[in-house]
Every structure is written in C-alpha cells, then in structure tokens.
Amino acid sequence: xxxxxIRILSVDDFSTxxxxxxxxxxxxxxxxxxxxxxxxxxxxxxxxxxxxxVISDWNMPVxxxxxxxxxxxxxxxxxxxxxxxxxxxxxxxxxVEAMSAGVNNYILKPFTAKxxxxxxxxxxxx
Amino acid sequence: MGxxxxxxxxxxxxxxxxxxxxxxxxxxxxxxxxxGGLHAELPAATDALASxxxxxxxxxxNILELVEKVMEADDTVEEALRKVQQYLDTVENDEIKEAxxxxxEAHENRSIVMTEMMSELSFQDLTCQTIQxxxxxxxxxxxxxxxxxxxxxxxxxxxxxxxxxxSMSGIKRLEEQDKKAEKADDCGQDFIDALLxx
Numbered sequence: 001x002x003x004x005x006i007r008i009l010s011v012d013d014f015s016t017x018x019x020x021x022x023x024x025x026x027x028x029x030x031x032x033x034x035x036x037x038x039x040x041x042x043x044x045x046x047x048x049x050x051x052x053x054v055i056s057d058w059n060m061p062v063x064x065x066x067x068x069x070x071x072x073x074x075x076x077x078x079x080x081x082x083x084x085x086x087x088x089x090x091x092x093x094x095x096v097e098a099m100s101a102g103v104n105n106y107i108l109k110p111f112t113a114k115x116x117x118x119x120x121x122x123x124x125x126x
Numbered sequence: 127m128g129x130x131x132x133x134x135x136x137x138x139x140x141x142x143x144x145x146x147x148x149x150x151x152x153x154x155x156x157x158x159x160x161x162g163g164l165h166a167e168l169p170a171a172t173d174a175l176a177s178x179x180x181x182x183x184x185x186x187x188n189i190l191e192l193v194e195k196v197m198e199a200d201d202t203v204e205e206a207l208r209k210v211q212q213y214l215d216t217v218e219n220d221e222i223k224e225a226x227x228x229x230x231e232a233h234e235n236r237s238i239v240m241t242e243m244m245s246e247l248s249f250q251d252l253t254c255q256t257i258q259x260x261x262x263x264x265x266x267x268x269x270x271x272x273x274x275x276x277x278x279x280x281x282x283x284x285x286x287x288x289x290x291x292x293s294m295s296g297i298k299r300l301e302e303q304d305k306k307a308e309k310a311d312d313c314g315q316d317f318i319d320a321l322l323x324x
Binding site for chain 1: 247
C-alpha cells in the first residue's frame with residue numbers, strides 16, 4: 001500500500017476528470033489529493049504547500065500543462081516535484097516537448113486504473 | 127480609325143466595365159447578406175455546443191456520485207469480508223466455506239468493474255475537448271465574418287481571445303494546430319513508454 005502521507009495535486013480544467021482521477025487514486029491507496037482547475041491555480045497551490053506529485057492535463061485555459069511543467073522545473077523550490085502529464089495529446093511532437101521540459105511520465109487519455117498504477121510506480125517505486 | 131470610332135470603342139469598353147462592376151457589386155451584396163445570415167446563426171450553434179458540454183458534465187457527475195456511493199458501500203462490505211476470510215479456514219461446513227469464497231470473489235470482481243466504470247466516464251472529458259475545439263473554430267469564423275461585414279467595429283483577434291479568456295485563449299493555438307495537423311503524427315501509450323524508458 002502506498003504511503004498515506006503522499007500528497008498529490010490533480011490539475012484539469014474539467015471537474016469530472018479531476019473527480020475521476022481523485023477516485024482512481026483513492027482506489028490505488030492515495031488519499032491525499034488536492035485539485036486545481038488550471039496551471040495558474042496549480043502554481044498557487046504548489047507555492048502554498050509541498051506536493052509529492054503533480055498529475056496534469058495539457059490543454060487548459062489560463063496556463064496549460066506544458067507551461068505549468070516549465071514553470072515548475074524553472075522554480076528552484078519546485079524543480080524536483082515529480083510531474084506526470086495526463087492528456088489526449090498523442091502527437092509525438094508533444095511527447096518530445098514534454099520530455100524536453102522534464103516530465104516524469106506521460107499518460108494518454110483515456111486510461112485505466114491499471115495504467116495509472118503502473119505509471120505511479122515509476123514515480124513511487126516503493 | 128477616325129476619332130468618332132475611337133470614342134465609340136472607349137464608350138463600349140467603359141459600358142462593359144461598368145456592367146461588370148455592377149454585377150460584382152451585386153454579387154458582393156448577395157454574399158454579404160449570406161454571410162450576415164450565417165453570422166446571426168453562429169452564436170446559436172456555439173450556445174448549442176455549450177449546452178451539450180453542460181449536460182454531459184452534469185450527467186457524468188451524477189453517474190460518478192452513484193459509483194462513489196457503491197464504492198463506499200463496497201468498502202464496508204470489504205471490511206466485513208476480510209473478517210470472514212480470517213476465519214474461513216476454521217469453518218468446517220464446506221457449503222458455507224464455498225459460499226463465503228464465492229461472495230469474496232464476486233466482491234473483488236465488482237470492485238474491478240466499478241473502477242473500470244469510473245475510467246470509462248472520462249469519455250466526457252475527451253468529448254468536451256473536441257467540442258471546445260469546434261467552439262473555438264466557430265468563434266474564429268464568426269470573427270472573420272464580422273471583419274468582412276464591419277471591419278471598423280470587428281476589433282482584433284487578440285481582443286476576442288481576451289473577451290473569451292479561458293475557453294477562447296486557444297484561438298491562436300488553433301492556427302498552430304492547423305499547421306501541426308498537416309504533419310500529424312499520433313502515437314500510442316506503448317510508443318510513449320518506450321520513448322520515456324529509452
């Protein structure tokens with residue numbers, strides 16, 4: 001079972017998607033999940049308290065997932081935060097862009113709980 | 127050619143040009159009327175799409191609530207079943223043992239199904255992202271028509287972005303997406319995994 005103290009930030013402009021991700025994470029044993037509706041709101045949250053993982057959509061208003069990722073990596077206080085992109089953007093160009101920006105993993109929508117669990121294991125191997 | 131004939135030819139050419147210009151003006155006028163009609167219908171189309179997004183969002187939340195309730199109830203059942211499983215080996219009656227095992231397995235399968243159901247509801251996110259792209263495209267078409275009909279009052283594309291900040295901030299991105307779509311190269315999760323693990 002995962003460490004109960006692990007804190008995750010789920011970022012998506014669709015409330016239904018945030019709810020689904022939160023529930024799936026709960027099924028996997030991750031109970032500390034906060035939400036943000038876009039990249040800008042996510043940054044505010046990240047600067048308020050420490051998160052062990054960010055799970056973010058790509059296409060969002062105000063600030064996109066890739067913009068959020070770049071800002072996180074450029075902020076010395078946040079740079080080491082594991083970041084997983086969860087998106088419908090399936091173009092190789094986008095994947096490469098995310099990798100260049102320092103993403104830890106990249107999950108295509110739609111995804112199953114099993115895939116989410118596998119990818120989280122790469123971030124939390126213990 | 128005498129002066130009279132030259133003048134006659136010039137008048138003829140002028141008349142021909144005038145007729146052509148008149149015809150063009152008529153065509154432009156008809157086109158403006160057609161575009162004006164389309165322009166009037168576009169907001170209704172955008173509204174209809176927005177209402178689809180709202181309706182699917184509401185329905186998805188309702189279904190999620192029901193799934194969550196079932197999962198909560200399942201948590202209670204799971205706790206009870208764990209206790210049953212602890213004492214299963216001490217039960218002598220084979221029928222009871224078998225029944226208890228069946229219940230435990232059925233519960234595990236049900237949990238899996240509930241989790242899958244949850245994942246499937248992400249269709250709403252994908253559907254609405256597509257609708258959003260269509261809405262952005264319609265907004266741009268509306269803007270372009272407005273530019274043609276009333277260039278003085280149309281404003282700038284950047285202003286449209288600001289006016290619809292959030293949902294419309296992708297209008298410029300839309301242009302980039304069009305360019306990208308020409309050389310679209312989608313990949314699957316396996317390819318991405320291979321790329322990341324390289």
